[in-house]
Amino acid sequence: MTDKDNSFLLFNAAIYTMNTAQPWAEALVVSDGRIVAVGGLAEVEAVASANIKRIDGEGRMVMPGMADVHNHFVFAGRAELYEVSFPPYCSLDDIIERVRDAARQRPAERWIIGGIWGSTLLGELTYEARLRLDEAAGGRPVMLRDDSHHNRWLNAAALQACGIDADTPDPVNGTIVRQAGSGEATGLLLEAASALVESVVNASIQEEPEANIAAALHALQRLNTYGITCLQEPLSTRMVMDTLKTVAEREQLSAWVVMSMPVVQGPFASDQWGHELFALRDACRSQYLRPEFGKLFMDGVPTTHTSAMLDPYLPSETYGCCFRGSNFMTVPQLARVISDCEQAGISLKIHCTGDGSVRATLDAIDVVRSFNGGQHLHQIAHAGYVHAEDIPRFRELGVVADLSPMLWFPGVIVEQLKTVLAEERVHRSYPHRTMVEAGVLLAAGSDWPVLPDPSPWIGLQGMITRRDPTGQFPGALAEEECLDLATALRAYTLGPAEAMGLEQETGSLEVGKSADLIMLDRNLFTTPVEALAHTRVLTTYFAGRAVYEAAS
Known part of the structure; x- marks a missing residue:
């Protein structure tokens, strides 16, 4: 980005800041991509230069840019540009x-x-x-x-x-x-x-660097249309690292990107992993590109009986009556890997789709905390099935619940889950409200392209209603776990920023932070909840620059 027009005064807006000390404001000033004042118009004008660009918000709602803690956007871009695409139904x-x-x-x-x-x-x-x-x-x-x-x-x-x-x-x-x-x-x-x-x-993909760069830019542009200005790439292979390094060097990143490098060889990391990739971190790191996480898998997915569960799956001819799946690592093995990564300065995103893998991962983190301390904030990815006794342990151990993909309302995958798990267990999935009440840090994500639409507005409405925003699948999934709008918005803004270690940079509209903000076509707090999924972003600003503007 060579455009230097990243300073302005925004006024006459309903600015929702995500700052509890100052929830709402009517104006803000951005200088060189950073927020330098937030408050009333007279207050912010006092710190603005006389010739600063002025933007009339026309009374519209403005809020921090949305964040996505689990988004395979480079692979998603490749899928949209170069692959055969069809919906899961x-x-x-x-x-x-x-x-x-x-x-x-x-x-x-x-x-x-x-x-x-x-x-x-x-x-x-x-x-x-x-x-x-x-x-x-x-x-x-x-x-x-x-x-x-x-x-x-x-x-x-x-x-x-x-x-x-x-x-x-x-x-x-x-x-x-x-x-x-x-x-x-x-x-x-x-x-x-x-x-x-x-x-x-x-x-073959590794040999197509320009195609990969085009895919990354295509995906970032699409994410910007939804107002996303911060995301975590959850499986940063060598191809992903090389691609994003080049995009950053060309100054074409339009969002903060945190990378998660595969720690061990696995189904998605068959060429390089672990310290081979960790050695590339310093060369990849830049202002907006942060290679600070590793990625581990503790189990698979419930639909193929590869999630590790505490209680058995439904009886089947193939698996019998008492099959629970199994973890990919023992607790001692996982504890050793976590400790090694912490010693290298790396936090972890650990894939756990079963309550058995969640418990084992919390056990391993508990062991490591006893001798390494708690300076690293780890994430349990997906966190859809969690035993009630383990929910408070997230807060006690300083572990983030990475909520992805958007399976907290009825859909294709939820229907398949009912064929392998008792329906009452499916209805205990994604216990968002219980987690919030226990003080767990929630960070929402799409897992794009696992789900074909990365829109956070769909996930937001579903988080509040626990019903399918498209209306294609009837009913609700555990309505008692609905969140209020303010809490759900935090899970899509400041929560992911904290989870990624970027809370001092983004996630809320406060003095000193990057000017990552979006202007909406509606005020979310006066919009009927069933219409939230249709929210349109009019303008997306990243570091003070307009990286997306809707057609008038």
């Missing part, structure tokens, strides 16, 4: 036709990559379905991701390209689903088995 027939259309537009040797197929299709992705996929692709290799992004569906050409056959062993924490009798792969790869194909695909 698509039928198998629809997906086959999408692949057929894509094949017509690609050379014979070109991979067809895309998604996202819904978890509800797991039972339909059989060997026979793979034969249909083979025919539709016309010999081209195909890899399709599911709505959790933990599992992949491949055709025969892709299996061959990855060297997967009947003799290929299952990787640790992963499964190659096979046809009964012959042992031939059906094309369905679960959890860590996904690394077998992602390593092949990622090798």
Whole structure:
């Protein structure tokens, strides 16, 4: 960004600051991208230069830029620009036709990559379905991701390209689903088995730096339209680090970005991880790019029975009556990894989708706190299923609840969850109000592109109503866990900023902070709650610069 017009006086606005000492103001002054005054017009004019640019807010609501604590935006940008895209409610027939259309537009040797197929299709992705996929692709290799992004569906050409056959062993924490009798792969790869194909695909992606940069910029521009000015990239592979380093060097970042580097080898980090990536931190770090977190996985996802649960899944022919899943690491193993990362100055984002993995992670952090102290603020990512006894431990141990993706209201994934977990357990998920009452720091995220729409306004309305803002799925999910508007807004602004270690820089409109603010088409506090998801951002300012302006 070469535009230096990052100083102005904003007046005649309803400014919601997220500062409890001064919740509302009518004017503010920005100088060189920083807020230098907040308050009444006469008060702020006293510190403004005589020739400063003046912006009339016309009475509109202004608030801090929105934040997203869990957003794979580089991969999302690639998906939107270069991959086959379809919604998770698509039928198998629809997906086959999408692949057929894509094949017509690609050379014979070109991979067809895309998604996202819904978890509800797991039972339909059989060997026979793979034969249909083979025919539709016309010999081209195909890899399709599911709505959790933990599992992949491949055709025969892709299996061959990855060297997967009947003799290929299952990787640790992963499964190659096979046809009964012959042992031939059906094309369905679960959890860590996904690394077998992602390593092949990622090798080609790494060789497309300008395409990756274009994807990152495309995604950032889309996020700016929603008012997002701060986000955490939750799985910062070498490709992601290289891409964002270049974007930052070109002064094209339009949001704060905190990176989370994979700590150990896993399904999404098959080339470099741990200290190989940690060694790149200093070279990557810049004003708005912060490589301060590591990423770990403690389990998978409930829909494939790979989440670690305290109580059994519903009985099934495959898993029996007492299956609970398992953690990817023991508590002592995890404690050692956490301690090593802390010694390197790295906080952790730890993937936990089951209440069993949440408890084990809290146990490990408790151990590490006893000898390392509590200077590092760690995050438990997703935190959808948490035992009631463990909720107070988040606050006691200084652990953030990363609330992502937006599964706190009915939807495709929630419907699939009801097929593997007792319905009353599904209705105990994402206990937001209970967490707030226990003093837990909440930080909201989208997990884009796991969910195809990263709009925080959808998540905000759903957090307040626990109902599907689109109206596609009826009913409510644990209405007793609804949050009020002010609390939900904090989970989308100052909460994530604190979780990322950026609370001194952004998250609220206070003197000394970066001028990251948005002007809205409505006052959220006078808008009917059922209309919050339709909120439009008129202007997004990042570091005092207008990075998005809606068409008039």
